[in-house]
Amino acid sequence: MGTRFTHRVKARYGDCDMQGVVYNPNYFVYLDDAMDTWIQSELGPDYLGRFDYVVKKASLEWEAPARWRDVVEMRPEVTRWGRTSFDVSVALSVDGRRIGVAEFVFISVEPGSHEPKPVPIPEEVRNALSV
Template identity: 30%
Template sequence: MEHKKKLIHVTKMPIRWGDMDAYGHVNNTVYFRYMEQARVEWIEEMKVPVRPGGDGPVIINAACTFLIPMTYPGMVEVRTYVGYPGRSSVQTHVEMRIEGDERIYAEGAAKVVWMNTQTGKSVPLPDHVRAALEAE
């Protein structure tokens, strides 16, 4: 069943000179770091500490499509969207732009699953997380 995605978090971070590779643009691995930082900020805004131990969010897959090369200098704007939550997971979608430019430079996705870090088994989303994901 297809559900509309909802914008849940926006952040900006600088492109560092060291983010570029020998081709003179941001290396493909760095886009995953941008998505990771945005995801951690969003999760921590929901008062969920991203630390080992107990129940917490992990990702079970991640993808990125590179549309327009990014280069230094610049500010990356990462917009995170979520789909409708399941029992223990939610699909996230990301759009990356350069500040001041509405074109999408890269698109990404990751499935976030709540898991007990001791057992490695999924657990239901915390009630306050589900409420935030389902809020209009």
């Protein structure tokens, strides 16, 4: 079984807009890094040779901003398993204060193909990413 994973990113000056808050698209950069780091931590650094996925849907609902030098914590968890797709919810927080939640639908694809043709999710992946 997978463990509860937390990924942290410190907001850099260049990540912020004129208001001093993290510019909205940068959250998706943070989240992409969190997903890769999470899967790598559970499956190993060579996981792309055994499993690959593409984003079908991504959304982010903000509750509060992150600011320059804040450490944004992201906690992903699978909320639904399908045969060839899975949903992930990622809670975002700063200093224990929730700032938002991201929701993703991912499709399992043939490793290295980059084709959006779905393939079954390997059991190894289901076991590793289930909390």
